[in-house]
Amino acid sequence: MNAHPSLLIGEPVKIQDGSAQPHAMVRFETVAKTYPAYRGKPGVVALQGIDFSIARGSITGVIGRSGAGKSSLVRLINGLEKPSTGRVVVDNRDISALTGRELRLAQRSIGMIFQHFNLLSSRTAADNIALPLEIAGWSKADIKARVTELLALVGIADKHDRYPSELSGGQKQRVGIARALATRPSVLLSDEATSALDPQTTRAILDLLANINRELGVTIVLITHEMSVVRQLARDVVVLDAGRVVESGHVADIFTHPKHPITQSFLAEASGDSLPVSLASRIVQEPGSHAVIRVQVRGAGAGDTLIARLARELGLDVSLLSARIDEIGGQHVGSLVLGIPVSDSGGEGATTRTLAWLSQYQVSAERLGYVA
Amino acid sequence: MSPELINLIIQATFETLFMVGIAAALGTLFGLPLGVFLATSRKGELFAAPAVNAALGMVVNATRSTPFIILVVAIIPFTRLIAGTSIGSTAAIVPLTIASTPFIARLVEAAIREVDGGLIETASSFGASPIQIVFKVLIPEALPGLLLALTLAVVSLLGYSAMVGAVGGGGLGDLGIRYGYQRFMPEMMLAVVVVLIALVQLVQSAGDYLARRVNRRLRHR
Numbered sequence A: 001m002n003a004h005p006s007l008l009i010g011e012p013v014k015i016q017d018g019s020a021q022p023h024a025m026v027r028f029e030t031v032a033k034t035y036p037a038y039r040g041k042p043g044v045v046a047l048q049g050i051d052f053s054i055a056r057g058s059i060t061g062v063i064g065r066s067g068a069g070k071s072s073l074v075r076l077i078n079g080l081e082k083p084s085t086g087r088v089v090v091d092n093r094d095i096s097a098l099t100g101r102e103l104r105l106a107q108r109s110i111g112m113i114f115q116h117f118n119l120l121s122s123r124t125a126a127d128n129i130a131l132p133l134e135i136a137g138w139s140k141a142d143i144k145a146r147v148t149e150l151l152a153l154v155g156i157a158d159k160h161d162r163y164p165s166e167l168s169g170g171q172k173q174r175v176g177i178a179r180a181l182a183t184r185p186s187v188l189l190s191d192e193a194t195s196a197l198d199p200q201t202t203r204a205i206l207d208l209l210a211n212i213n214r215e216l217g218v219t220i221v222l223i224t225h226e227m228s229v230v231r232q233l234a235r236d237v238v239v240l241d242a243g244r245v246v247e248s249g250h251v252a253d254i255f256t257h258p259k260h261p262i263t264q265s266f267l268a269e270a271s272g273d274s275l276p277v278s279l280a281s282r283i284v285q286e287p288g289s290h291a292v293i294r295v296q297v298r299g300a301g302a303g304d305t306l307i308a309r310l311a312r313e314l315g316l317d318v319s320l321l322s323a324r325i326d327e328i329g330g331q332h333v334g335s336l337v338l339g340i341p342v343s344d345s346g347g348e349g350a351t352t353r354t355l356a357w358l359s360q361y362q363v364s365a366e367r368l369g370y371v372a
Numbered sequence B: 001m002s003p004e005l006i007n008l009i010i011q012a013t014f015e016t017l018f019m020v021g022i023a024a025a026l027g028t029l030f031g032l033p034l035g036v037f038l039a040t041s042r043k044g045e046l047f048a049a050p051a052v053n054a055a056l057g058m059v060v061n062a063t064r065s066t067p068f069i070i071l072v073v074a075i076i077p078f079t080r081l082i083a084g085t086s087i088g089s090t091a092a093i094v095p096l097t098i099a100s101t102p103f104i105a106r107l108v109e110a111a112i113r114e115v116d117g118g119l120i121e122t123a124s125s126f127g128a129s130p131i132q133i134v135f136k137v138l139i140p141e142a143l144p145g146l147l148l149a150l151t152l153a154v155v156s157l158l159g160y161s162a163m164v165g166a167v168g169g170g171g172l173g174d175l176g177i178r179y180g181y182q183r184f185m186p187e188m189m190l191a192v193v194v195v196l197i198a199l200v201q202l203v204q205s206a207g208d209y210l211a212r213r214v215n216r217r218l219r220h221r
Helices: A070-077 A100-107 A125-135 A140-153 A169-181 A199-216 A227-233 A251-256 A261-271 A306-314 A349-360 B003-040 B050-065 B068-074 B076-083 B089-113 B117-125 B130-167 B172-182 B186-214
Strands: A024-035 A044-055 A059-063 A085-090 A110-114 A187-191 A219-224 A236-241 A244-250 A290-298 A319-328 A331-341 A364-371
Touching: A024 A070, A024 A219, A044 A070, A044 A219, A044 A236, A044 A244, A059 A070, A059 A199, A059 A227, A070 A085, A070 A187, A070 A219, A110 A169, A110 B117, A125 A140, A125 A169, A125 B130, A140 A169, A169 A187, A169 A199, A187 A199, A199 A219, A199 A227, A219 A227, A227 A251, A236 A251, A236 A261, A244 A251, A244 A261, A251 A290, A251 A319, A251 A331, A290 A349, A306 A331, A306 A349, A331 A349, A349 A364, B003 B050, B003 B089, B003 B130, B003 B172, B003 B186, B050 B089, B068 B076, B068 B089, B068 B130, B076 B089, B089 B130, B117 B130, B130 B172, B130 B186, B172 B186
Parallel strands: A059 A219, A059 A236, A110 A187, A187 A219
Antiparallel strands: A024 A044, A024 A085, A236 A244, A290 A331, A290 A364, A319 A331
16 A cells, blocks of 8 residues: 555666665565567667565565566576676575586575476386486485475375376476475476466465465465466566566556556456456446446455444445455455446546545545446 | 308307497497587587587598498507407407497487487476486487487498408307318308308397387377
């Protein structure tokens, strides 16, 4: 609800100054990434002016359209790519300055899971999970014990000897998660990890990630183009557009008060299902008997007395057309759709008064149209 | 057919197996690392060395475009240096190896390039060194393709080995030319062709079987 002066639409936003947070798990310090021109193709600026940090133990969503720079961003965190300028500090180590063996050692504390799972088809589930441990030089006995533990952790202890071709998408991603966690990393990067899964499986995998975050304290960075994933799992969100961070902060804040058009469009997609079809089809833009207003409220008991007070204080016959309460970023966010009567002469004084009354309580409201 | 002729065929079969077997083994020994390098040394790849890649690629292409019979006689001094002689089955292994190495290298390169690039990125992301990526990811994942490549190389070597009769290499092809063609013994020619067909069939079936066994990609879904 805090309209911070720097949160002007279209401007790159700097919410958490990297240098001020020595205990951040991941810190981007004025990072830019450009790919040079190559074989007649022009150079590409993938990221610029990236300056934010990710808190230790948090789950942070990085959301953007394809080409927004999400993939470059995540590859800077695990050192697969180097920034053109600036630094990327992971767990107080400047990963962008490491090379060779030092970089490979640092990479063992950063796990990653992928959209297409990237399992070795020639290895069983257990042997896929063992791969990073073999690479790290663990003994056979230690690997065996750790793999058994990890298979149980991700809930597929019975798939020990199965090859990836014998597993479902969800099971493959569980193997991917177990493999990413094998070397006990402090950060888990998820690159569109649920984008190839059906909604039910997505939910199960996101629940698993939430458990892992809670029980192991692993910081999770979720790269995604789906707001629903951020909504279900993340506490913080960073919105990327055209290589810049356009908005960032707590998920509940961003969800209830999106500032940037890109964020708003993501939210519109995510909440597109919040209006019942029967209602959505009745909403028109020509004036009708009732103005339709969507109100977003948050916090415990979100909106439970709002309608009663609104009706009483303004003396209006407010009708409730639709309502739902979601848990977003650990907070309750209610979405109410109200019908405000339009007077017989077409006067909209009631609507104007309602909007003013709502803004006085710092409740965000928007007019969707009219119903006949 | 007289027992002497049958003995000749048996002896020639062993000569062919000897030449092809050793040449295939040596060709793999040299061709496998060469192929892996060709598949991983372009710009931005694991062992990026674009200039070396281009140079090796040209050498490979040059060797592969030289007709085998010309290669055999052109490298006679080199063969003598390596084998001590330029005549006989052992000497014939030298040109056979030199012809099969770039062929195997190209087949290996193609098989390695078939491996999903995402797997290389995955292994890099958990700190695998380039050498670990080759031995733990690229070769195991490409194994079905590598076995089929080796099968193809052996079958081609069986064909090449027919030409080393020109330098007294012996073997089935040589027998077919000398007895079947030059002495007008069509039954000898036929016998040689039948043995070669059987050998190719055997090698191909064995290769297919092994490649299928190590392929876990399409196992019962």
